[in-house]
Amino acid sequence: MAIWTFDGLKFGIKSVKFPKENDFYDGFYSYIKFDADKCLNSIRNDEDTLDKNNVFNANNDKLSKLKCSKCREVCPTSAIDLLCYYKAKDINNKDIDSNKYNNNETNKDNSGNKYNNNKDININKDIDSIKYNNDDDNNIDYINGNDNITVNISNAGINNANINIIDIKKCIYCGLCVSECLNISKAISFGNYIDKDNVGSDIINNLKFNAIIENFNKGKNNIDKENEENKNNKDKKNDSGNNFSNVNKNRGKFNFFKKSLFVKHIDTGSCGACELEIVALNNPYYNMHRLGIFITPSPRFADVILLTGVFTDKMSDIFYNVLDNTPKPRFILLAGACPLSGGIWSEYNLGFLNNKKNSDILKSENIILVPGCPPNPFMILNALLFIKAGVLI
Amino acid sequence: MFKKFLGDYEFIWGPVKKGVCESSYYHFLTSSEELHELDITLGYKTRKAIKIAKEKKNLYEQILVIERIAGMHAFSASLSYCLAVEDYFDLTDKIPEYIKLIRIFFAELERLRNHVENLSEISGSTYLEVPSSLYAYYAEKIKQISSEVNFSRYLMGINTVGGIRLNNLNYCCIGNDADNITINYELNINISKDEYTNADIYSNFNSSNANEHSKDILKCFEYIIKEISLYIDNVEKIIKQNSETKSHIDRLKTTGKINLKIAEKFHAEGIIAKSVGINKDLRLKYPYLSYKDIKLEPVSYKDGDALSRYLVRIAEIRQSFNIIKICFEKLAKNFPDNIFNSIKNSSSSLNSSSYLNLKEENNNENNETDNNDKQFFNENFKNKNNFYELNAAAHRNNKYGFGFSESSEGPIFCIVGGFNGKIFKKLNIKYPFNNNYKVFSYFTKNTMMMDFNINETSYNFSVAACDK
Numbered sequence: 001m002a003i004w005t006f007d008g009l010k011f012g013i014k015s016v017k018f019p020k021e022n023d024f025y026d027g028f029y030s031y032i033k034f035d036a037d038k039c040l041n042s043i044r045n046d047e048d049t050l051d052k053n054n055v056f057n058a059n060n061d062k063l064s065k066l067k068c069s070k071c072r073e074v075c076p077t078s079a080i081d082l083l084c085y086y087k088a089k090d091i092n093n094k095d096i097d098s099n100k101y102n103n104n105e106t107n108k109d110n111s112g113n114k115y116n117n118n119k120d121i122n123i124n125k126d127i128d129s130i131k132y133n134n135d136d137d138n139n140i141d142y143i144n145g146n147d148n149i150t151v152n153i154s155n156a157g158i159n160n161a162n163i164n165i166i167d168i169k170k171c172i173y174c175g176l177c178v179s180e181c182l183n184i185s186k187a188i189s190f191g192n193y194i195d196k197d198n199v200g201s202d203i204i205n206n207l208k209f210n211a212i213i214e215n216f217n218k219g220k221n222n223i224d225k226e227n228e229e230n231k232n233n234k235d236k237k238n239d240s241g242n243n244f245s246n247v248n249k250n251r252g253k254f255n256f257f258k259k260s261l262f263v264k265h266i267d268t269g270s271c272g273a274c275e276l277e278i279v280a281l282n283n284p285y286y287n288m289h290r291l292g293i294f295i296t297p298s299p300r301f302a303d304v305i306l307l308t309g310v311f312t313d314k315m316s317d318i319f320y321n322v323l324d325n326t327p328k329p330r331f332i333l334l335a336g337a338c339p340l341s342g343g344i345w346s347e348y349n350l351g352f353l354n355n356k357k358n359s360d361i362l363k364s365e366n367i368i369l370v371p372g373c374p375p376n377p378f379m380i381l382n383a384l385l386f387i388k389a390g391v392l393i
Numbered sequence: 394m395f396k397k398f399l400g401d402y403e404f405i406w407g408p409v410k411k412g413v414c415e416s417s418y419y420h421f422l423t424s425s426e427e428l429h430e431l432d433i434t435l436g437y438k439t440r441k442a443i444k445i446a447k448e449k450k451n452l453y454e455q456i457l458v459i460e461r462i463a464g465m466h467a468f469s470a471s472l473s474y475c476l477a478v479e480d481y482f483d484l485t486d487k488i489p490e491y492i493k494l495i496r497i498f499f500a501e502l503e504r505l506r507n508h509v510e511n512l513s514e515i516s517g518s519t520y521l522e523v524p525s526s527l528y529a530y531y532a533e534k535i536k537q538i539s540s541e542v543n544f545s546r547y548l549m550g551i552n553t554v555g556g557i558r559l560n561n562l563n564y565c566c567i568g569n570d571a572d573n574i575t576i577n578y579e580l581n582i583n584i585s586k587d588e589y590t591n592a593d594i595y596s597n598f599n600s601s602n603a604n605e606h607s608k609d610i611l612k613c614f615e616y617i618i619k620e621i622s623l624y625i626d627n628v629e630k631i632i633k634q635n636s637e638t639k640s641h642i643d644r645l646k647t648t649g650k651i652n653l654k655i656a657e658k659f660h661a662e663g664i665i666a667k668s669v670g671i672n673k674d675l676r677l678k679y680p681y682l683s684y685k686d687i688k689l690e691p692v693s694y695k696d697g698d699a700l701s702r703y704l705v706r707i708a709e710i711r712q713s714f715n716i717i718k719i720c721f722e723k724l725a726k727n728f729p730d731n732i733f734n735s736i737k738n739s740s741s742s743l744n745s746s747s748y749l750n751l752k753e754e755n756n757n758e759n760n761e762t763d764n765n766d767k768q769f770f771n772e773n774f775k776n777k778n779n780f781y782e783l784n785a786a787a788h789r790n791n792k793y794g795f796g797f798s799e800s801s802e803g804p805i806f807c808i809v810g811g812f813n814g815k816i817f818k819k820l821n822i823k824y825p826f827n828n829n830y831k832v833f834s835y836f837t838k839n840t841m842m843m844d845f846n847i848n849e850t851s852y853n854f855s856v857a858a859c860d861k
Contacts, residue, residue: 076454174457174550179558266409267416269438272857273464273547276510278413284526285533297411314437315416318408344457347445374464374547 034166038187040068068184071177077337077346079170080177169340169353172373256329257303260292261388263333264302264326266319269349270309273374274336278306280377293384299325304387306380310338310349316357323361331366331387335380337373344373395422395430403430408437415856423842431837433830435859442861446820452478452554455816459807460549463824463858468503469800470822471552472496473807476681478554478817481794481809488555491727493682495557498614498720500798501713503548505621506535507801507853508706508713509628514850515703516635519644524631531624538620542613611728614721625714632707642700649848651697651836659832662825663803664709665852667693668701675799687719699851709801793819802826802853824858 072080166177166188181188265278278295281288288294296302299322307319323332337343339352352358353369370383395403401424408416416437422430446458459474460467479485513528536546543551551557635641651661653669666673672691676684692708694701793810803825811818833852837845 076449076451076457172457172461173545175544175558176453265413267414267438269440269860270415270857271461271464272415272855273461273467275413275415276464277546280529280533280536282526282529283533284530295412309438310440312438312440314439315408318416318437322409344454344461345440345442345445347448348441373461376546 034188038185040185040187070180070184071188074176074180076174076176077170077172077341077344079167079172081165081167167341168371169369170337170343170346171371172337172343257388260294261304261384262294262296262302263304263306263384264296264299264322265306265308266315266322268307268309268315268319268339268352269312270336270338271374274308274338277374277377278308278335278380281381286377286381288381288384291381291385291388293381293388299323300327302326303329304331304333304384306333306335307339307352308335310342310345311352311355311358312349316355331368332361333368333370333380333383333387335370335372335375337371340369340371395432397422398424400424401429417856426842428837428840428842428845431834433834435830435856438857438860440861443820443822447816447818449816452816455820456552456554457550459822462822462861463855464547464549465507465855466503466800466802466805466824466858468499468548468551469798470805470807470824471549472500473796473798473805474809474822475552475554475796476798477794477796477807477809479794480796481812481817484555489729490683491724491729492556494720494724494727495614496552497682497684497687498717498724499548499551501716501720502535502539502617502621504801505710505713505717506532506539508710509535511706511850511853512628512632512703514853515645515699515847516641518846518850519641521635521638521641524635527631528628531628534624535621538617542617611725614724618717618721621714621717625710628710644844644847645700645703645851646698648699648844649836649840649851651832653697655835656697656832659835660828661832662828663800664702664705665829665832666803667705669697670695673804675797675804679797681796681798686723687716689716699847702851800825802855803829822861824855826854826856826858830854830859 069082072078072082177188265275267275280286281293282295299305303326305322305326309315311319334340334352338345338349341354342349342351353362353367368383368387370379372379395401397403401422403420403422406419406421408418410416418434418437420430420432420434421428442458442462446455449455449458456471456474460471462470476485479488509528510532513525513532516528517525539548540546651665651669653671656666656669657671661669661671662673670693672678672693674689674691675681677689677691689712692705692712694704793808796807796809798805805825806823808821809817809819829852833848833854837848840848
C-alpha cells in the first residue's frame, strides 16, 4: 500500500508494481488451459497421420484425418483451430521433440528460475526462427499469433508451437470444449485460482499476456520514419513472439503518462456485465484509485478510451465524436469478446476490430485488447497499469 | 416538444454519460431545481439478439445468447428459457427434485448478489461513501465465490435444458484433492436430432466412482453457504448502522413516490410493484420449480418511496438467504447417493417412443384444447393480467412452451415454439424493464433534480435488457 506523509508520497512508486509479492488475491482469476501434450492429435506415436505429405491437401482432408475434433465441433464461436497442429508440426524440428521431455522435468523443479536455464533459451530461439518462417506464408496468422492463449509457460517449448489452437479473441469461456474434452483426454481445462503458495513468475507472466497491443502498420523497416510517439511504442511481435524472456525491456518503454491516468468509458452495445466489472474496479478490493487511475466524465481529459460491447451502427458516430475530442497521446482499450470479434453476436456484428469503418483508426491508433466474456476486473486493471508504467507486455 | 414557460430550459444527457453506465438518452425540461418533463429514448445498443438466437445451431447456443442479453440476470433468464423448453416437451414433471433445488439455489444467489450491489449504489447516491464501498466489497466477494465454484462471476453456463451442467463446477478444488478432476458428470438430458430420424431425447453419462464424488458436490454448496453467511452478517451490521443515520433515511423518504392506481395502469412489476403494495411475486402466486414446499411470506410496503424500495431489497436479502439454507438442507436429504442410477431411472421414462406418442396425442387433442383456451382467455382478458395473457397465448394449440422465473427486478417470461429438430424458430423473451421505464418517466415529473440519481438507482434498470 502507498503511504502518504506530510512531505509527500513515501512508498507510492513501489506500489505501482502490481501484483507485488506481498499482495495475495485469492480466487479472482480463471482462464482456459490447453495442454498440448494430452491432446490426442499431438501424441508422438501418431506422427504417421500427420506427415508432411498430408499438409498440402485441402483443409477438409486435414480435418478428416484428425483423431479427435470434438472441441472444434462444439465451439459456438468457432474459436478453436485444430489446423494449427499441421503448421506447427511441419516446421517443428526434431530437436525440440527430443528436448521436450527433459524440459518438463526441469521446469517443474525450478519454475521460478526457468529462464536461467540454458536449454530453455535455446529452444525459445528455435521457436522464434520457426515463427519467422511462418510469417512468410501468412502474415495474417502472424498478427493473430500473439492473441492466443499461452497458458503453461513452464511448458514453453511445446505450447508455443501449438499456440494458435484457441483464439482468445473469439472465446467466450462457455466451457463446452472443457466438458467435451473431460471425457476424452482432459487436454482443455479451466485454470485454478491463485493461492498464496501458487503465486510465481509463471502466473504473473500469464496475466501479462492477456493484454495485447495491436500495431498493424509497423514493419521492421519503417520504424525510423515514424514519429517519436510511435517510435517509443513497442512492436513486440516482430522481435520476440510470445516469449517474455527475450523482450528487451529498454526498447518497449515510452513516457506518455508520467503521472495519473484518466479513463473514459463508452458502452457500444454490451450486456451490462462488462460495465459492472469496470465499476468493480472502484471496490476496496481492487481500489483503482490507489494506483493513480481515475474515471473521467469528459473525453477531453482522458488518456484512455475504454470501449465495451459490439460496435453498433448507432453508437459508431458517437464514438468517433468522442475520439475527436480526446488529446493525442491516447490509447483505445477494447474490453471483452464483443469488440474483438463479436463474440456470440458474430452473425450480425463483427465488433470493433473487424468493422470496415475503422480501417483508418486501426492503422493510426494504439489499440490494446483485453479478452474475456466478461473480462475479469484484474485483467482490465493490469492492462491499464501497463499503459501507465510505459511498458507494453 | 415540451411546453416551455419563462425560465424553463431543456437539456440533453446523451448516450455517453458521466462515469461508467450503459448508454441511454435522457431529455430534460427543468427550471433550475425542479424537473418538469423527462423523455427517455433507448435503442442505441440493439444487437438483434433474438434474430441471432433463431439462427443458432443448437439449443445450448440459444441459451448462451439469452444469458448474454442482460448479464445481471443471466441465470434467471436462462432458467425461464429452460422451463419454457421443458414445458414444450412435457418434461416439467419428470425432472428430479435435486435439480430443481440446485436451480433455486443459484437463482437465489443471483438475487442476493444483485440486491447487495444495488444497496451500494443507493447509499452511494446519498453520498455515504463508506457503506457503499463496504456493500460493494461484499458483492465482489459473492462474485468471487461463484467464479471459484463455477468459473464465471455472473453464473453463466449452469443451466441446460433438462438439467444442470456440473462439468463447470469446481467441486474438487474445494475438497482434499486439488488437482484431480477424475470424472465427468453430465446430468443434462440432451435433446438433439439425427439427420434421418425424428427428434430423440436421450441422456449422456460417463462416470466411474460416482459414489465418492456425489458428496464432494454437496461440499461445494456447503462451502458457498459458509462463506455467504459471513458476508451476510457483515451486511446486516452495515444495514443497522445505515438505518440509524437520519440523513440517509431522510433523503430516501418521500423521493420518487408512486401512486397505486397509476402503477397498476402501467403494469409496474417486480420491486416497484412490491413497494406500492401490489403482490406480483411469481414464486408465491404461480410457484414454479419446488417453491411450493418452501414457505414464503410476501414482502410489500405501501408508501412507494425510494425508502420502501430500499426496505423491500433488504427484506428480500434475508428471505433469499433463508431459502438458500433451506435448499441446502433439502439437497442433503434428497441428493442421490449415486447420480448415475438416478439418471437411468429418470431417463427410462424419457424414451424416444414415449415422446413421439405424446406429440401425436397432442395433435389429436388440438381441437378440444382450442375451445378450452378461448374460454380461459376470455375470462381473464378483462383483468389484463400479464401472466394469464401470456400463458393462454402460449398454450393455445399446445404448440408453444411457456416459462417464467422471478429475477431480482421482476418476472422474466419466455415463449418458445416451432421446434425445427435442432432449434426453436419462434422465440421471445420479456424483461420487466420495459414496463418500469414508463413508470419511471411518469413519476419523475415535478420532482427535484437533486433526487434524480436516487430515483434512478432505486429502480435499478438494465438498458441492455430493453435493447435486445
